[in-house]
Amino acid sequence: MEKYAVLGCGVVGSGVVELFEKNKELIMKRCGKELEMGYILDLRDFPDRPYADLLVKKIDPILADPAVTVVAECMGGVEPAFTFVKQCLEAGKSVATSNKELVAAKGDILLKTAKEHNVNFFFEASVGGAIPIIRPLHKCLAANDFSAIAGILNGTTNFILNKMIKENMDFATALALAQEKGYAEKDPTADVEGHDACRKICILSSLAFGKHVYPESVHTKGIREVALEDVELCSSLGYNIKLIARVQRLENGKILPTVMPMAVEEDNLLSQVNGVYNAVMVRGDGISKAMFYGRGAGKFPTASAVLGDMIEEVQLDHTIPSQTWENVNSTDFIEDFSAFKAKRYIRTTAADAAVLREIFGELSAEKTTDKGEAVIVTEADLNAAQVARAAEALSQKGIKLLAEYPVLVS
Amino acid sequence: MEKYAVLGCGVVGSGVVELFEKNKELIMKRCGKELEMGYILDLRDFPDRPYADLLVKKIDPILADPAVTVVAECMGGVEPAFTFVKQCLEAGKSVATSNKELVAAKGDILLKTAKEHNVNFFFEASVGGAIPIIRPLHKCLAANDFSAIAGILNGTTNFILNKMIKENMDFATALALAQEKGYAEKDPTADVEGHDACRKICILSSLAFGKHVYPESVHTKGIREVALEDVELCSSLGYNIKLIARVQRLENGKILPTVMPMAVEEDNLLSQVNGVYNAVMVRGDGISKAMFYGRGAGKFPTASAVLGDMIEEVQLDHTIPSQTWENVNSTDFIEDFSAFKAKRYIRTTAADAAVLREIFGELSAEKTTDKGEAVIVTEADLNAAQVARAAEALSQKGIKLLAEYPVLVS
Numbered sequence: 027m028e029k030y031a032v033l034g035c036g037v038v039g040s041g042v043v044e045l046f047e048k049n050k051e052l053i054m055k056r057c058g059k060e061l062e063m064g065y066i067l068d069l070r071d072f073p074d075r076p077y078a079d080l081l082v083k084k085i086d087p088i089l090a091d092p093a094v095t096v097v098a099e100c101m102g103g104v105e106p107a108f109t110f111v112k113q114c115l116e117a118g119k120s121v122a123t124s125n126k127e128l129v130a131a132k133g134d135i136l137l138k139t140a141k142e143h144n145v146n147f148f149f150e151a152s153v154g155g156a157i158p159i160i161r162p163l164h165k166c167l168a169a170n171d172f173s174a175i176a177g178i179l180n181g182t183t184n185f186i187l188n189k190m191i192k193e194n195m196d197f198a199t200a201l202a203l204a205q206e207k208g209y210a211e212k213d214p215t216a217d218v219e220g221h222d223a224c225r226k227i228c229i230l231s232s233l234a235f236g237k238h239v240y241p242e243s244v245h246t247k248g249i250r251e252v253a254l255e256d257v258e259l260c261s262s263l264g265y266n267i268k269l270i271a272r273v274q275r276l277e278n279g280k281i282l283p284t285v286m287p288m289a290v291e292e293d294n295l296l297s298q299v300n301g302v303y304n305a306v307m308v309r310g311d312g313i314s315k316a317m318f319y320g321r322g323a324g325k326f327p328t329a330s331a332v333l334g335d336m337i338e339e340v341q342l343d344h345t346i347p348s349q350t351w352e353n354v355n356s357t358d359f360i361e362d363f364s365a366f367k368a369k370r371y372i373r374t375t376a377a378d379a380a381v382l383r384e385i386f387g388e389l390s391a392e393k394t395t396d397k398g399e400a401v402i403v404t405e406a407d408l409n410a411a412q413v414a415r416a417a418e419a420l421s422q423k424g425i426k427l428l429a430e431y432p433v434l435v436s
Numbered sequence: 437m438e439k440y441a442v443l444g445c446g447v448v449g450s451g452v453v454e455l456f457e458k459n460k461e462l463i464m465k466r467c468g469k470e471l472e473m474g475y476i477l478d479l480r481d482f483p484d485r486p487y488a489d490l491l492v493k494k495i496d497p498i499l500a501d502p503a504v505t506v507v508a509e510c511m512g513g514v515e516p517a518f519t520f521v522k523q524c525l526e527a528g529k530s531v532a533t534s535n536k537e538l539v540a541a542k543g544d545i546l547l548k549t550a551k552e553h554n555v556n557f558f559f560e561a562s563v564g565g566a567i568p569i570i571r572p573l574h575k576c577l578a579a580n581d582f583s584a585i586a587g588i589l590n591g592t593t594n595f596i597l598n599k600m601i602k603e604n605m606d607f608a609t610a611l612a613l614a615q616e617k618g619y620a621e622k623d624p625t626a627d628v629e630g631h632d633a634c635r636k637i638c639i640l641s642s643l644a645f646g647k648h649v650y651p652e653s654v655h656t657k658g659i660r661e662v663a664l665e666d667v668e669l670c671s672s673l674g675y676n677i678k679l680i681a682r683v684q685r686l687e688n689g690k691i692l693p694t695v696m697p698m699a700v701e702e703d704n705l706l707s708q709v710n711g712v713y714n715a716v717m718v719r720g721d722g723i724s725k726a727m728f729y730g731r732g733a734g735k736f737p738t739a740s741a742v743l744g745d746m747i748e749e750v751q752l753d754h755t756i757p758s759q760t761w762e763n764v765n766s767t768d769f770i771e772d773f774s775a776f777k778a779k780r781y782i783r784t785t786a787a788d789a790a791v792l793r794e795i796f797g798e799l800s801a802e803k804t805t806d807k808g809e810a811v812i813v814t815e816a817d818l819n820a821a822q823v824a825r826a827a828e829a830l831s832q833k834g835i836k837l838l839a840e841y842p843v844l845v846s
Binding site for chain 1: 455456458459462463465466467468469560566567568571572574575576577578579580581646703705708709710720721722723724725726727728729730731734736737739740741743744747748751753754756757758
């Protein structure tokens with residue numbers, strides 16, 4: 027009988043064990059073979075845990091046991107996860123991981139190692155939790171030339187923005203509530219500043235376009251500065267402010283990955299994704315567009331994705347060629363953020379619509395707020411330099427640009 | 437070099453050829469091997485077609501050519517598609533099909549044949565067109581015990597209902613428009629009466645629960661009788677009427693597949709799926725819920741799904757154990773529609789709210805219409821017999837039940 031091992035017995039790792047035990051018969055049927063738990067590696071002590079006899083503190087017994095054919099890595103962080111995963115692959119064991127930090131930092135190396143040893147390194151759980159997105163991208167949609175991917179890839183920030191949109195809660199109060207409910211960490215930086223979403227769009231970009239995209243190459247802006255009044259004004263114009271992780275391929279062939287708050291049109295389904303849910307919209311020349319929606323985090327949703335990978339891995343006897351990308355040792359294929367263009371939602375101090383038109387051209391929405399400020403949505407796609415020049419032109423007329431958000435067109 | 441063959445060179449078949457040629461380099465990279473078009477089978481004559489030299493009118497040269505490893509079946513209908521597909525599988529060639537009628541009628545037999553010859557019979561394109569749903573169900577979500585699937589699986593009826601909801605168009609006018617735009621056939625029976633959606637929920641039910649569900653076992657009701665006033669009244673209460681294809685597993689372990697117009701709560705994403713788009717919501721014990729959205733039909737969306745299957749098939753050297761189901765020669769596992777229970781939207785002639793409460797119990801919505809009729813949404817889940825008894829009780833008080841729709845709770 028084949029065995030599996032779990033590295034890291036925290037929330038996700040224990041979820042893998044529990045969900046496997048719960049649905050064991052059904053899972054083995056879908057595997058097409060028998061499978062049982064072999065080892066649980068954790069550096070901590072768990073005296074009262076079930077399966078205490080399976081606990082190990084070193085990777086060696088797992089590497090040495092030929093019955094272990096598949097390993098779930100649920101430790102998080104780059105080390106020691108990277109070393110352990112690489113050793114497992116080199117020992118001829120396939121690995122399934124939920125660790126987005128590991129995939130974003132070391133995916134290229136681990137995919138290469140997997141291929142060299144004719145096993146698989148899968149990471150469905152690393153993006154969008156329970157949402158099937160990795161496998162659909164490289165399998166179901168494999169005939170497509172992709173042009174863009176845009177998603178709500180962080181549940182914590184979506185929960186916070188949702189409270190701002192639906193309940194007029196300000197950022198600080200919504201963050202405190204998210205922490206109270208356990209959706210946000212005590213130190214919420216990785217979520218709130220967009221780093222978590224950044225890692226996920228790196229993974230999707232690498233897979234869709236075939237070259238490793240590192241987090242450092244992605245223009246990343248979080249939601250800490252999103253003002254409640256802009257959330258409300260945007261809504262009144264038919265847009266919801268969402269933290270959008272996105273990659274687009276430009277006409278010059280380069281790709282442009284970004285993470286930032288954007289104003290999303292209400293008839294775009296992404297703007298209707300509420301609470302801690304995640305969603306990803308994919309555009310390709312065959313499908314036009316498709317969207318995937320579900321729980322972006324949580325014990326069993328993430329465990330479900332890890333187990334889905336493990337079930338396919340035990341069925342396979344070779345490396346899947348479609349789920350891979352290269353390290354090209356260059357960022358030439360990534361466009362600089364200065365080339366990013368979009369329609370803009372803009373809020374200024376009191377301003378005449380004619381003046382705003384003179385500076386921004388045609389407007390698709392305009393409104394004077396209760397406080398006498400002006401809000402507009404431009405018809406034209408503007409880049410950051412154009413927005414800066416417009417702010418300067420406004421300033422010369424005594425008008426201050428107070429806020430601006432790029433618009434995600436459906 | 438391996439070759440592929442296309443059976444049926446209509447809209448979908450020619451889409452497969454065109455999309456393959458357009459993205460050939462990228463597709464071969466994802467296949468991990470070289471692939472080229474070998475044969476196009478069509479019973480009709482195409483003197484002006486490109487690839488005239490590859491056209492054949494009989495299956496024999498395809499069966500006889502060992503270089504052909506994968507076949508796309510895009511003929512539609514049960515015969516001769518069934519005979520040809522079975523022969524291809526028996527000849528050791530994997531098959532990808534867009535033919536939902538074939539899969540719903542003969543899926544069990546063809547899956548068995550594929551397994552006996554260690555090849556694959558894939559049908560991602562048969563449900564939801566471009567939407568990845570078959571592979572996510574049996575791979576990404578393979579660790580889940582499924583409890584329900586509910587979807588908008590027919591674009592034509594969704595387009596018609598959408599026109600009724602958004603533009604107050606009546607059914608006949610909306611149907612005529614759909615025909616004019618090419619979304620509906622001249623004989624729209626298969627779409628409008630729910631038969632198309634029925635075949636698709638049969639396929640999803642069979643895959644999720646492991647036993648072949650035939651169309652005859654599914655309670656199927658179309659949208660021909662949906663009155664514009666109920667569409668409007670439902671909307672005013674916060675529900676959209678949608679044609680919902682659904683399967684749920686009941687507490688007794690049996691499954692209950694249905695196709696019928698249902699009132700869908702506005703905060704359920706399914707109620708926001710507009711136009712010819714399709715969407716499928718899946719519930720499982722690991723994921724809670726996930727939704728898949730995209731184009732449900734069309735030349736390139738469907739071709740994209742067929743090619744996605746073909747790309748995986750050329751990568752595989754054995755039958756995938758998770759994508760299968762059995763013929764159990766029984767319908768004992770399917771519950772009778774009489775057991776179906778749901779909250780109900782109900783419209784009656786003028787009626788006092790107290791009387792309606794007496795008959796239906798607590799109400800979650802109630803309203804008197806401009807015409808003086810009453811509309812309510814019940815709190816209680818009612819089966820068909822209970823609704824019939826309520827109609828009888830109303831009748832004894834001189835009140836007529838004019839319309840009723842089951843409510844899909846998110």
